[in-house]
Amino acid sequence: MDRLNKVEIEHSLSALLADCKVECTLNADGTASLMVEGPQGEVFAVTGLVRSTYHGQSGLKRLAEQIFEDIELARQGLLPQRALPHHSEADLEIKIVL
Known part of the structure; x- marks a missing residue:
């Protein structure tokens, strides 16, 4: 993942997570954030x-x-x-956004 660009990460993870759509953001600090949309329309954020x-x-x-x-x-x-x-649900590392 450290040598892949945004599109490569999205395609690779989408292929590994069946029926999920993955959107990736590469942050200036070297980290990545993901939005993963599940097959039932639920959205999960990974930051x-x-x-x-x-x-x-x-x-x-x-x-x-x-x-x-x-x-x-x-x-x-x-x-x-x-x-x-x-302290709050909004600060969870992985959260459901419905």
């Missing part, structure tokens, strides 16, 4: 991704698995395991 953490195809697969797991937990109404407790 502050350190791109170098997800190197190569194996890194993209790991990220897709983490996103998928967190989407499933959010659908069940459970707090994602990787998200830290925050």
Whole structure:
């Protein structure tokens, strides 16, 4: 992910996350933000991704698995395991925007 451009990230993650549309924003601080639209129209935001953490195809697969797991937990109404407790729902690392 650290060597891919915005369009490459979007296409790669969309292929790995079946029936999901992915929009990517590359931030000036070197991180990436994703908007993932699920097959039922629900939207999930993932922010502050350190791109170098997800190197190569194996890194993209790991990220897709983490996103998928967190989407499933959010659908069940459970707090994602990787998200830290925050003071408001708007500050959640992964949030549902319906």
